[in-house]
Amino acid sequence: MCITRIPIKSGTAFHLKKGEKLKVICPEGEQVSDMVCFDKNDLENRLSNGKTFDYEECLLLSTDNYLWSNKSDKMLRILEDTCGIHDFLLAPCDTKTFEIIYKDKGPRPSCFNNLYQNLKEYGVKETLVPTAFNIFMNVPFDWEGKISVEPPRAEAGDYIIFQAEMDLLIGLTACSAEQSNNNTFKPIDYEIIPVEVKEDSQ
């Protein structure tokens, strides 16, 4: 078992091979992790909330749902989910989000920048970073469509496990926006679980 920690207000990027599992853990509770993914062999083929909503027929995704790409490929399957509340509606926070929503004009970390700065090392263009699957983010909506960003429901130790349906490039953050994590900035842990090698019973 090899758990990697994403420090507060930062992000990372890494490859995940087809069949491998990615476990994303909320080690201290009440933290959000923005996740994006790309087809390793075609970086224009990337996570799409619109296509996912089309095929999964649901806005709230959990165990047994797939996350789809803009080119209609299955990218990840949710295998386990101890929290059950995630968001796939809102764009990753960036410098302008903080200016408009928080009236905060100073330079500061953001999920968009933490995704892009890590993903660009793999050749991802800034304009192709898609809407993230916002793990543990709690964005309830009412029948009129009104939404609000509420404290994450994730408790310490809650996790979600995805399985890769293709070779992927993943971007993952520990969220930098006060509203999303109830004004606490905490780390996120993740683990890559290799493909199980079946024992030869012969």
Next chain:
Amino acid sequence: MCITRIPIKSGTAFHLKKGEKLKVICPEGEQVSDMVCFDKNDLENRLSNGKTFDYEECLLLSTDNYLWSNKSDKMLRILEDTCGIHDFLLAPCDTKTFEIIYKDKGPRPSCFNNLYQNLKEYGVKETLVPTAFNIFMNVPFDWEGKISVEPPRAEAGDYIIFQAEMDLLIGLTACSAEQSNNNTFKPIDYEIIPVEVKEDSQ
């Protein structure tokens, strides 16, 4: 008054100057029009449902809401809306959508292709066509997030008027997907209303 008709299962693209209004009309009722837009001077600055949901704090958009870009600019303001039911969640239908949802493998028109084929004349790259604002599309959701595509509520003559907040390139279709328009394929009308010239009262 100069109304232009978009024939069934087709699309168009055109410029809309800052201050001009775009009236999109459902001439026969029960039809959907997928609309995307781009900053005329920066085609990477384009319509974003994620940013719009961030700033408007609502999934269902109507009069007085703005549609925002991925770079956090206001692109369009909704000035009037006689229907009130539109969708901003689902991706434009494309060849793979028809294969997966309709099991229809033959070549056939799609909103994505009708947008892209018209927008590429203006330099838009295929991979930059965003999730559309699906005018008159009726996609109810329940408290569990389950969504379904239902017949449009628009009656003959219903319309929506947008005002451009910047110089824009617009893509607009008459939808090609059975589910979206209750198995009727109808045209869409639109009108560009010029900026009013104020009379000099002196």
